[in-house]
Amino acid sequence: MKTTLIKRGTVVTQKSVATADILVRGEQIQAVGDLRDETVDEVVDAEGMVVLPGAVDSHVHFNDRFMGTVSVHDYFTGTRAAAFGGVTSVIDFSNQGAKESLVSTIETKEREAEGETLIDWGIHPVITRPDTETLEQIPLVVEKGAPTIKCYMTYRDEGLLIEERDLRRISRALAEAGGLLMVHAEDDEMLADRVPQMIEAGRVEPIYHAKSRPIEVENRAVERCIAIAKATGGRVFIVHLASAEGLALIRAAQNEGTNVFCETCTHYLLFTEEMLKREDGIKWICSPPLRDQANQERLWQGIAKGTIAMVTSDDAAYSWEAKLLGKDRFDRCPNGIPGIEPRLNLLYSEGVVKGRLNLPQLAQIIAAAPAKFFGLWPKKGNLSKGADADIVLLNPNEKWTMNTQTLHMATDWSAYEGIEVNGKIDKVFSRGELIIDGETCLAQKGRGKYLHRRLEEFQA
Numbered sequence: 001m002k003t004t005l006i007k008r009g010t011v012v013t014q015k016s017v018a019t020a021d022i023l024v025r026g027e028q029i030q031a032v033g034d035l036r037d038e039t040v041d042e043v044v045d046a047e048g049m050v051v052l053p054g055a056v057d058s059h060v061h062f063n064d065r066f067m068g069t070v071s072v073h074d075y076f077t078g079t080r081a082a083a084f085g086g087v088t089s090v091i092d093f094s095n096q097g098a099k100e101s102l103v104s105t106i107e108t109k110e111r112e113a114e115g116e117t118l119i120d121w122g123i124h125p126v127i128t129r130p131d132t133e134t135l136e137q138i139p140l141v142v143e144k145g146a147p148t149i150k151c152y153m154t155y156r157d158e159g160l161l162i163e164e165r166d167l168r169r170i171s172r173a174l175a176e177a178g179g180l181l182m183v184h185a186e187d188d189e190m191l192a193d194r195v196p197q198m199i200e201a202g203r204v205e206p207i208y209h210a211k212s213r214p215i216e217v218e219n220r221a222v223e224r225c226i227a228i229a230k231a232t233g234g235r236v237f238i239v240h241l242a243s244a245e246g247l248a249l250i251r252a253a254q255n256e257g258t259n260v261f262c263e264t265c266t267h268y269l270l271f272t273e274e275m276l277k278r279e280d281g282i283k284w285i286c287s288p289p290l291r292d293q294a295n296q297e298r299l300w301q302g303i304a305k306g307t308i309a310m311v312t313s314d315d316a317a318y319s320w321e322a323k324l325l326g327k328d329r330f331d332r333c334p335n336g337i338p339g340i341e342p343r344l345n346l347l348y349s350e351g352v353v354k355g356r357l358n359l360p361q362l363a364q365i366i367a368a369a370p371a372k373f374f375g376l377w378p379k380k381g382n383l384s385k386g387a388d389a390d391i392v393l394l395n396p397n398e399k400w401t402m403n404t405q406t407l408h409m410a411t412d413w414s415a416y417e418g419i420e421v422n423g424k425i426d427k428v429f430s431r432g433e434l435i436i437d438g439e440t441c442l443a444q445k446g447r448g449k450y451l452h453r454r455l456e457e458f459q460a
C-alpha cells in the first residue's frame, strides 16, 4: 500500500491545533505526530498550511427537481465542485415521488451516482407520502444506511408538505428504528395567505419573498419541531436555521434535555436581506429567507456556543435561466443558492480570520459535527489513526476573489461574486488519494463510495 507523509502542517481537529505530520497508508490515516523519520513513498510538504479534516456537507441537492426546474449539480459536477471546496463527503436528499416507495428513492440515487461521483456520498430520504407503506419502510432505509429522513413543513404546491400529526408518526417510527428526523421549519399555514396577498398587492420584487416569510413563520415552525421532539422522544434536527429567535427556543429546549438540534448555512452568515433589494436580488431568494444584521450576528454566536451544531451549504444549484423564472414574481423563483464549493473557504475567511471562530470550531462545524450527527464518525471528519485519510490543506496566506470564474461550480452565476477571500484550499485528499491539487482535479469519475451510515448512541 502506498504511504504518504504530510509533513509539518498546522494540524487542526475539533479539539486541538498542533504542528504535526500525518502518515497516510492506503486509504487511511496510520499515525499523527512527529513522524519525520518515517520512510514513505511520497512526502507532501505542508509547512505553513492549515491541515483540516475533509469537510462533510450533509445538506446538498443533486439533480433536484423543484419549482419547474432541475438543479445543475449532478453527481459529477456537484461532487467535483465539492472536492474543490475541500468537501470529501456529501449527503444528498432523495425526494419520494408520488408513487415511489421510500426504499426505491435510494435506488434512484444509486443509479444517478453510478460511475459519476468523485467523492463519497450518502442519502437522506425525503418523505412526501406519509402512508402506512412508507412508514413501514423506515426501518428498511435505516438498514440501507440512510437513517436520517427529511420532511418539509411547507411547499404544499410542490407536494412536499407533511402535516404535524404525520411528522409525529414519522418521528416515532424513526426513534424506534434508530434514526433522526430532519425538518424544513417554516409554518405553512402562516405562509399560505401572505404570498398571494403580496402578489395581489403588486409586491412582486425579491425583497417581498423575505417579507412574505417573516421570522415568526420560522419561529412558529421551530416551536412545533420542539413539541414533536418532546412528544415522541425522537431526535429532531432543524435544517437551515435562519432565525435567532428560533435559536433561543432551541437552546432553551436543549437545556431541558430535549433532543432538538440545528444547523445553519453559509449564506445566512454571509448575507442579509439587503441583498434582495438589489436589481439582481433573485440570486438570494432562498427559504427561509435571509434576515437582518443583528440576527446574523446571533447566528455566528450560536455557532461559537455550539447551539448551532454545524454549517452546511444547502447547495441548490439552479441555472440563471431558472432563477429568472422569478424575475417578475418572487414566488416563481426557484428557492436556493449554489454554495457547495465556497463553504469551507468562506467560513475560514469570514469566521476564523475575522475572529468569530477558532480553528477547532471550524473543524467541528464543517467536518466532525456533521460526521457525528449523521453516522459517519469516526471514519469521516476525523484526523485520527484509523480514520479515512480525507484531508484538506489550506494556504492561509493566499488571497483571492470569489466569482463564477474562480469557483468550479456548474452554475453560470454566483451569489458570492466579488467576495475577497483570505486563505485558499491548496490540496484535497480523499481516502488517501490526492484529488485536488491547486486548480487541477485529479479524481477519476466513479471513485466515490456510498456512505452506509448508522447512528450510534447520540454523541454531541
Ligand SMILES: [Zn+2]
Binding pocket: 059, 061, 314, 315, 316
Ligand atoms: Zn435544502
